[in-house]
Amino acid sequence: MTTVRTISSITASQSWKLHQMDVKNAFLHGDLHEEIYMKLPFDYIIITGTECGLITKFQKMLHATFHMKYLGQLTYFLGLEVHHRANGIFLNQHKYIQDLITLVGLEDISSVDTPMEVNVKYKKDEGDILDDPTLYRRLVGSLIYLTTTRLDISYAVHQVSMSSPRHLHLAAVRRIIRYLRGSPTRGLFFSTNSSLQLIAYSDADWVGCLDTHQSTKSLCMFLGDALIFWKCKKQYRVSKSSTEVEYRAMSIVYSKIVWLHGLLDPDNARKVKKIKKYEPCSDAMSKHSETKNTKRTFFGKTGSLCSAPFIINVIPIYTRK
Structure with a gap:
């Protein structure tokens, strides 16, 4: 995501346009009778630059070569919401946060002002171990992806990334999500004056x-x-x-x-x-x-x-x- 943030910063400062295209089918058709290995391709493409004519020509070339659809100005990409403003570009993950709050059932719980308690460090063997860590690992994985736009939770997420999670660690994860509930629209801003x-x-x-x-x-x-x-x-x-x-x-x-x-x-x-x-x-x-x-x-x-x-x-x- 560093590349996406860097391109967003350059695009905002240079007042370029961000275009998005979608590959209708990124997989091959046909029956396979042998074992193959492949990397899953991304089916979304972001295009930007200084020359609008060259961008249009490039889009037509892609459309003629592949089954692609032009989605217009970039507004959503891999869970990132892209908001175009007169003074810059704003990225956040509002919907992603709301889905996470719903998943853990904290819609009606009050928010907190900090992602973790002050001067707290968690030990890996502190407290009783979770019987089933599946939900815990899913929540931590989601929080790690949220750090794409939320620097303010990076340290807290780092602290709760445990291989053998305990009930204390799950409580800490829930606190991070309660913190996000109080600031779901926060994100990154890339100014045109940067x-x-x-x-x-x-x-x-x-x-x-x-x-x-x-x-x-x-x-x-x-x-x-x-x-x-x-x-x-x-x-x-x-x-x-x-x-x-x-x-x-x-x-x-x-x-x-x-x-x-x-x-x-x-x-x-x-x-x-x-x-x-x-x-x-x-x-x-x-x-x-x-x-x-x-x-x-x-x-x-x-x-x-x-x-x-x-x-x-x-x-x-x-x-x-």
């Missing part, structure tokens, strides 16, 4: 997991004022220091920057004037004796893969004593 400057932030919670002592990396990226990517995930290995965990998070950001720069290339990349990278700074990072070796280990020559100039700014962290 620039195409790529800005990235990263941070990490060192040994924050109470069960495995793994650290949690978090990062987000903006194209101008538009939020196009975010991630909150446990790191695969235990880091020896806060310096190491910070650089691991930063290396993921640089890899994503290189990928996004390739997505914007060749035409739009020329419009990306510069890329800013914001990273947290603490005394541990500035004084750690192995900082230089750690940086070399995780970054290598990543910067050379992207031709756009990087500007790295440090956000100081002040610890209250």
